[in-house]
Amino acid sequence: DIVMTQTPLSLSVTPGQPASISCKSSQSLLHSDGKTYLYWYLQKPGQSPQLLIYEVSSRFSGVPDRFSGSGSGTDFTLKISRVEAEDVGVYYCMQGIHLPPTFGPGTKVDIK
């Protein structure tokens, strides 16, 4: 199985400041079709996970443009340009190139 790691595991951010989460996979997530199957989810407190980013850098419908994804191969980053109070929760990266899909351990983001 592909192992996903995330750093940091927790992050405390001042509103209006940027935040960055790193995600690494044990194998390349680049498929022969040219797509890279790396996703980012946010699980807000008491809610189910919601999709933020798909295929490394595409924002899902309705996701604010302060969220951006980047990376390639095995190294990926989620950036929040200016953190807002509503961004608190646990962020997970997930790979979808090989079964079973696997998730990172999660990065808990809270507000200072």
Added chain:
Amino acid sequence: EVQLVESGGGLIQPGGSLRLSCAASGFTVSSNYMSWVRQAPGKGLEWVSVIYSGGSTYYADSVKGRFTISRDNSKNTLYLQMNSLRAEDTAVYYCARDLTPWGQGTLVTVSS
């Protein structure tokens, strides 16, 4: 509006069985790949099973041989039959359409 509503969770003794349901609205279950993902209390996300539109099914090693994913096209509903339940199966179980959305989850507690 696309919506998923899980049901069927509860308290069950080790070795027992439960069937989870995921009622879908706003789309056709059989036209999408549908997954079950679980989250143990205070833990991260673990993929459990998937059923593709063509009917192929796959399982995590941890549940293979004990869990069965299926769908009822006439009811537009996804199921997860869980047999030989163990304490480590205790989790909130989410159903998901493709990558999104996810349902609100149903809690399964395996305990004597």
